[in-house]
Amino acid sequence: MKINKLLAGLLTSVALVGGAAQAAELSIVSGDTGNGLAFLRSQLDKFEAATGNTVTVVPMPSSTSDQFGQYRLWLAAGNSDIDVYTTDVIWAPQLAEQFLDLTEAAKDVAGDHFPSIIESQTVDGKLVAIPAYTDAPALFYRKDLLEKYNKEVPKTWAELKATAQEIMDGERADGNADMYGFVFQGNAYEGLTCNALEWVKSYGGGQIVEADGSISINNPQAAAAITEAASWIGTISPEGNLAYQEEESRGVWQLGNSVFMRNWPYAYALGEGADSAVAGKFDVAPLPAGEGEGARSAATLGGWNYAVSKYSQDPDEAIKLALFLTSPEVQKERAIQQTNLPTLVALYDDADIAKAAPIIPNWKEIFQNAVPRPSAPTKTDYNEVSSQFWSAVHNTLSGNGTAAENLEMLELQLTELKGAGW
Amino acid sequence: MTTEAIAPPVVVPGRAIKSELMRQRARAARWFLVPMMIALAVVAGWPLLRSIWFSFTDASLTNLVGANFVGFNNYLRWTTLASGRTVFQGLLVDPAWWNAVWNTLRFAVTSVFFEALFGMAVALVLNAEFKGRGIVRAAILIPWAIPTVVSAKMWSWMLNDQFGILNDLGMRLGLLSQKVAWTASPETAMTAVLVVDIWKTTPFMALLILAGLQMIPKDIYEAAEIDGVHPVKQFFKITLPLVRPALMVAIIFRLLDAMRIFDLIYVLTPNSVATKTMSVLARENLFDFDKFAYGSAQATLLFLIIAGMTILYIWLGKVRFDGGDR
Numbered sequence: 175m176k177i178n179k180l181l182a183g184l185l186t187s188v189a190l191v192g193g194a195a196q197a198a199e200l201s202i203v204s205g206d207t208g209n210g211l212a213f214l215r216s217q218l219d220k221f222e223a224a225t226g227n228t229v230t231v232v233p234m235p236s237s238t239s240d241q242f243g244q245y246r247l248w249l250a251a252g253n254s255d256i257d258v259y260t261t262d263v264i265w266a267p268q269l270a271e272q273f274l275d276l277t278e279a280a281k282d283v284a285g286d287h288f289p290s291i292i293e294s295q296t297v298d299g300k301l302v303a304i305p306a307y308t309d310a311p312a313l314f315y316r317k318d319l320l321e322k323y324n325k326e327v328p329k330t331w332a333e334l335k336a337t338a339q340e341i342m343d344g345e346r347a348d349g350n351a352d353m354y355g356f357v358f359q360g361n362a363y364e365g366l367t368c369n370a371l372e373w374v375k376s377y378g379g380g381q382i383v384e385a386d387g388s389i390s391i392n393n394p395q396a397a398a399a400i401t402e403a404a405s406w407i408g409t410i411s412p413e414g415n416l417a418y419q420e421e422e423s424r425g426v427w428q429l430g431n432s433v434f435m436r437n438w439p440y441a442y443a444l445g446e447g448a449d450s451a452v453a454g455k456f457d458v459a460p461l462p463a464g465e466g467e468g469a470r471s472a473a474t475l476g477g478w479n480y481a482v483s484k485y486s487q488d489p490d491e492a493i494k495l496a497l498f499l500t501s502p503e504v505q506k507e508r509a510i511q512q513t514n515l516p517t518l519v520a521l522y523d524d525a526d527i528a529k530a531a532p533i534i535p536n537w538k539e540i541f542q543n544a545v546p547r548p549s550a551p552t553k554t555d556y557n558e559v560s561s562q563f564w565s566a567v568h569n570t571l572s573g574n575g576t577a578a579e580n581l582e583m584l585e586l587q588l589t590e591l592k593g594a595g596w
Numbered sequence: 597m598t599t600e601a602i603a604p605p606v607v608v609p610g611r612a613i614k615s616e617l618m619r620q621r622a623r624a625a626r627w628f629l630v631p632m633m634i635a636l637a638v639v640a641g642w643p644l645l646r647s648i649w650f651s652f653t654d655a656s657l658t659n660l661v662g663a664n665f666v667g668f669n670n671y672l673r674w675t676t677l678a679s680g681r682t683v684f685q686g687l688l689v690d691p692a693w694w695n696a697v698w699n700t701l702r703f704a705v706t707s708v709f710f711e712a713l714f715g716m717a718v719a720l721v722l723n724a725e726f727k728g729r730g731i732v733r734a735a736i737l738i739p740w741a742i743p744t745v746v747s748a749k750m751w752s753w754m755l756n757d758q759f760g761i762l763n764d765l766g767m768r769l770g771l772l773s774q775k776v777a778w779t780a781s782p783e784t785a786m787t788a789v790l791v792v793d794i795w796k797t798t799p800f801m802a803l804l805i806l807a808g809l810q811m812i813p814k815d816i817y818e819a820a821e822i823d824g825v826h827p828v829k830q831f832f833k834i835t836l837p838l839v840r841p842a843l844m845v846a847i848i849f850r851l852l853d854a855m856r857i858f859d860l861i862y863v864l865t866p867n868s869v870a871t872k873t874m875s876v877l878a879r880e881n882l883f884d885f886d887k888f889a890y891g892s893a894q895a896t897l898l899f900l901i902i903a904g905m906t907i908l909y910i911w912l913g914k915v916r917f918d919g920g921d922r
Contacts, residue, residue: 363867
């Protein structure tokens with residue numbers, strides 16, 4: 175019954191559908207982490223049952239940089255094997271030419287999503303991708319340990335450092351030699367850009383490249399933020415944190431070996447899983463703020479969307495699939511099972527979600543204050559901007575030059591890259 | 597003086613018959629080579645020429661057809677500012693490129709040196725007569741047989757600072773005072789990559805050297821034995837000179853391979869400035885940064901550097917590929 179209703183809804187919402195739908199063989203790529211692939215499969219099974227189409231999942235590496243390289247190559251070659259792409263929130267300006275315009279297909283549903291997210295996926299009036307879920311990281315903390323040492327949830331990075339150090343030393347004295355204070359994503363990749371942007375923004379140091387295209391990164395507040403982060407390595411964070419991506423930091427955290435972790439909401443459901451050593455012992459809070467003028471808590475805006483390749487041989491069915499995967503039903507399931515934040519405003523007031531994933535309603539605020547990465551002003555140069563930024567930060571974290579020196583150098587590189595304009 | 601007059605009529609017909617035969621054989625050989633040459637031109641020659649062409653254009657991945665010729669701008673260009681200062685730009689003055697060249701050279705020379713050393717040791721052991729030699733010979737090839745991406749991923753978990761078996765072993769045996777983040781810290785990243793590459797490629801080296809060792813006649817050693825030559829001296833005076841042609845060819849293969857190292861580093865330490873090689877950097881520019889022409893220039897330069905090194909090596913080492921020694 176439910177499935178029939180869903181199908182009826184889909185058929186009316188897709189303007190491009192004409193005549194009897196033929197069964198199509200579709201392919202979708204996904205670099206999802208954790209249980210994400212299994213979840214996707216379960217939703218695709220429903221889609222297959224409702225439409226008679228078959229959908230193959232092509233799994234990809236979880237690193238967004240790796241995925242992007244592959245997708246760009248496929249799209250540039252006009253590859254028709256992949257119909258639906260799972261796209262990062264930052265990719266729209268770079269890949270816009272190769273995806274179908276979904277404005278017409280999504281005209282009935284676009285208004286239900288957060289306008290800022292729809293805007294991030296719109297390039298020159300063309301809706302490049304439909305949002306599936308949004309992402310904003312939080313500070314995961316061990317409430318049992320904070321209670322044991324009688325500590326408050328840190329509001330600033332300095333507090334976090336002091337608390338982490340004390341608990342870590344205490345726990346190590348109690349026999350857990352593998353205990354650390356804080357894990358984050360410190361590998362040289364897109365994830366470090368997200369982490370470091372939060373530090374810089376939380377110190378009031380701007381957003382690397384501002385919305386008007388001016389390069390703002392070389393300032394004392396930004397240097398202070400990165401210097402602070404560099405002081406964590408080897409003290410409250412393991413040296414190996416310099417090579418951690420999301421899953422490595424979650425590994426340390428979920429074994430119960432860290433007091434704090436910076437990660438995306440997906441880690442919440444997994445941390446509460448049956449095999450987790452920290453199940454029931456942790457909670458989340460907004461990331462700490464920095465110090466100085468303009469200091470605030472900042473979270474980098476993430477999120478994933480579905481786009482349809484313009485080389486797809488079954489564009490109509492592929493668009494249906496993209497609409498299905500971003501529909502309220504699937505977003506609700508995804509919120510409950512995966513703690514992925516919905517992009518549909520109405521779902522934040524949904525009683526079932528509030529019951530199953532109580533953190534989601536709280537996240538509305540975190541995510542509304544989220545900071546976008548400078549992908550819109552830097553356009554096709556974004557990847558290089560991001561790479562130069564994360565390299566400068568990674569150098570500083572690994573003790574290769576001071577933050578001030580590296581940021582000065584970065585400003586020079588960015589200026590050269592910008593040339594006459596982005 | 598008379599021999600000179602007689603000699604030509606004797607030699608010339610002989611030579612003529614021989615060269616007619618040779619010509620026929622050469623013609624046949626040429627025909628047999630044609631399919632291979634065509635295949636090479638299609639799969640290697642054409643892409644190579646295209647890469648070189650793109651390096652002289654402003655091509656981007658989304659606009660390959662409409663690329664414009666820009667001369668040597670990707671390699672080197674200069675602008676004179678209003679202040680009279682001249683600014684050089686392009687690949688030849690790009691510090692990231694020279695860092696990658698240095699990383700690649702360091703990696704290639706170090707890895708090939710240790711592989712040759714260990715390969716020789718392993719080959720000498722395998723050349724000795726002992727029970728089960730066949731099985732050991734097959735077994736030693738396993739690291740070489742595993743696809744690089746798989747072994748790189750395997751090693752990246754073994755090298756992991758928190759869950760890795762190497763840190764666990766080191767801690768238990770008391771060799772390490774604290775867990776080391778092998779692939780994360782810039783000091784150890786290159787060492788980690790080298791260890792994995794040496795582990796993987798030593799068997800290949802050993803196999804090539806072993807083939808050379810088996811060509812050496814046993815009676816030379818018997819004669820040396822009878823003359824009472826010390827085994828160490830035997831190695832340096834007999835084994836090493838006789839195995840040298842095979843060793844030189846093995847080294848050159850490995851060196852060429854090592855100069856274009858990509859997969860291992862891409863999986864083990866992607867984006868680390870300490871290990872970024874020419875191929876990794878070229879890929880990044882080609883696909884991630886939308887600088888297809890610039891990446892092509894890097895690929896072209898990589899090709900020229902490898903070609904230059906090969907010529908230099910063959911010339912300096914007097915290598916002959918037919919197995920003899922000049």
